[in-house]
Amino acid sequence: MNAVLTGASSGIGHALARELARRGYAVALLARREALLDALARDINARGGRALPIACDVTDRASVHDAVARAERDLGPIDLAVANAGVSVPNSAATFSLADAELIMNVNYHGMLYLYDAVIRSMMERRTGTFAGVASLAGLRGLPGAGSYSASKAAMQNFLEAARVELRPYGVRVAIVNPGFVATPMTEKNRFRMPFLMNADDAALAIANGLAKGKRVIEFPRPMSLLVRLLRVLPDALFDRATVPYARRRLDRDKVKR
Ligand SMILES: NC(=O)c1ccc[n+]([C@@H]2O[C@H](COP(=O)([O-])OP(=O)(O)OC[C@H]3O[C@@H](n4cnc5c(N)ncnc54)[C@H](OP(=O)(O)O)[C@@H]3O)[C@@H](O)[C@H]2O)c1
Incomplete structure (x- = not known):
């Protein structure tokens, strides 16, 4: 079994690459930082697995296709x-940066589409395969202070949901992965309390188990998932009331930073 994984140089991707290799997958490791990919591949290969490091920028369609x-x-x-x-860059509506918003969309959403475009026809022809996108619980509602990030993850979720239904007759599975807070280089800069924070190895385990079970949506940790699912069905007025204090705190922090 062969897997290709973007963002394998750190955090969840790094842990997931090791977990997939442990389960017998030969893994192609894609990211920009080659030295980190080489070190990970050496480690996997030394443990008897098979890993292939490939430098790749997911915002570049040709780079993803070549990889x-x-x-x-x-x-x-x-x-x-x-x-x-x-990527996740603080980008509130009040201290808006178009460049940051574009970067987030290019990496998170377009990066996923480039990978999809590169692999999906072969999977459909062979009538087998799984395509998974690591979105986020943050995509289930527009979170104040993280609108651009939420939007990129919602775009991923909606695209994957439609693809899941459409590709079923072709024997191709599609999975949406919605993590809560995971301790990685992405979140270590966060200055706010992250409820139910979990480590990257546990996140990788949850993803690999979900994929092995053929789950449509892989969401974790359970308490955070329940909390956000509750937020999702909250009427708008209640959602606003619940999140306004949080939004004010984020804005004050952003103002101090600028
Ligand atoms: N940590 C969390 O709490 C959390 C929660 C929900 C969802 N997620 C999602 O989980 C995924 C992994 O995040 P993480 O927490 O593991 O973050 P991370 O440690 O910062 O890892 C991000 C990975 O993305 C890669 N990447 C970024 N820009 C890229 C580009 N232009 N081309 C190729 N690779 C690129 C990085 O590799 P290079 O820099 O080497 O290119 C790195 O391997 C992300 O999609 C994130 O949104 C994370």
Whole structure:
């Protein structure tokens, strides 16, 4: 079984690459920081697994297509593709940066589409395979202080949901992964309390287990998922009332930073 995984150089992707390799997948490791990918590949290969580091920028369509072609050439047809690469930059509506909003969308959403475009036709022809996108619980509602990030994750979720239904007759599975807070380089800069924070190895385990079970939506940790699902069905007026104090605190913090 062969897997291709973006964002493998750190955090959730790094942990997931090791977990997939442990389960017998040959893994193509994609990200920009080659030295980190090389070190991870060495570690996986030394443990008897098979890993192929490939430098790739997911905002560049050709770079993603070339990386997938290389993975197919060296490993064989792709059984599992995980669009995990992502960025999160504080970007509130009040202190808005168009450049940051574009970056978030380009990496998180367009990066996923480029991977999808590179792998999906072969999966459909072979009538097998799984495509998974690591979105976020933050995509289930427009979170004050993180509108651009929420929007990019909601875009991922909606695209994947439609693809899941459409690709079923072709024997191709699609999974949406919605993590809560996970301790990674992405979240270590957060200065606010992160409820139910979990570590990257546990997140990787939850994702790999969910994929093995063929789950449509892989969401964790359970208490955070329940909290956000509750937030999702909250009427708008109540949602606003619940999140306004949080939004004010975020805005004050952003103002101090600028
Ligand atoms: N941590 C959390 O609490 C949390 C919660 C929900 C969802 N998520 C999602 O989980 C995914 C992984 O996040 P993480 O927490 O593990 O963050 P992380 O440690 O910062 O890792 C992000 C990964 O994305 C890669 N990446 C960023 N820009 C890229 C680009 N242009 N081209 C290729 N790769 C790129 C990075 O590699 P290079 O820099 O080497 O390119 C890195 O491997 C993201 O999609 C994130 O939104 C995280």
